[in-house]
Amino acid sequence: MARDSVKRRGESAKPAPPKAEAPREKTRTNDPDRTRANIIAVATHEFSEKGLSGARIDEIAERTHTSKRMIYYYFESKEGLYRAVLEDCYRRIRTIESTLDLKTKPPLEALAQLVRFTFDYQLANPDFIRMVMVENIHHGEHIAQLPSLQTTNLDAIDSLRDIVARGVAEGVMRKDIDPIDLHMSISALCFFNVGNRHTFSTIFKVDMTTPAASAARRESVTDMILRSVAP
Structure with missing residues (x-):
């Protein structure tokens, strides 16, 4: 009996098995590319929306859950971040444009596809239009400092x-067509649909934002461009 009591006391003295640790919350991995892309997107x-002078690095840092120091580490300055955004805007449209495989299509079909793509892209990406407008306010000062864009746009x-x-x-096309002039015409007609829709709609009491209005304008622009190159 005494031995049993000693044994039991010994057993009770043993340390309790360690409790299973609660799963730790996953920490964010260090992903510079993702961080940089997130900063550019915001x-x-x-x-x-606010232009170069109106935008605030503090607000961008808060919305990206990062710090001003981190933004300056990646982009050096507010102007450096602005130029990175400008470059990204042009790179995105040109990258998608390069996948259209226009060389395999008959010329008029290829041109029509390019016009419709430009119209659709600008309609879906009003930030691109506004960035172009902001840079024009600055007389192209910053885009002139991005030589890579020359190649991208060429x-x-x-x-x-x-x-x-x-x-x-x-x-099926005139011999005197200047590709740069044609590009200008496509850009201008597609640009107007986004850049001027609020003023135009207000002045002339038309709604340019409905799907039906956009679809009709898309085909009208395409038809104008095709007619302009006809022999």
Whole structure:
């Protein structure tokens, strides 16, 4: 009996097995590319809505759950972040544009597809339009400091040059078409639908924002461009 009592006392003296630890909350991994992309995405909205002078790094830092120090680490300055946003805006549209495979299509079909793509992209990405407008307020000062954009945007002209050359060879386009002028016309007509829709709608009492109005305008712009290149 005494031995049993001693044994029981010994057993009770043993330390209790350790409790299972609660699963730790996953910590955010250090992902510079994701952090940089997130900052650019938020800054795009800020700059497009408030311009270069009106946007605040404090607000961008708060919305990205990062710090001013981190933003300056990646972009050096507010102007550096603005230029990164501007470059990203142009890079995105040109990257998608390069996937259209226009070279495999008949020239008029390729041109129509390009016009419709430009119209749809600008309608879906008003921040791009506003960023272009902001940079024009600054007389292109910052875009002039981004030589990579020269190459990026020249690719768009080369694509049009190929379409025009094939169109002339097939006799479905005029011989005197300037690809840069054609690009300007496409951009201007598609740009107006987003950049001027509020003032135009208010002045002339028309609603340019409905799906039906957008679809009709899309085909009208496409038709105007195709007619403008006809021999």
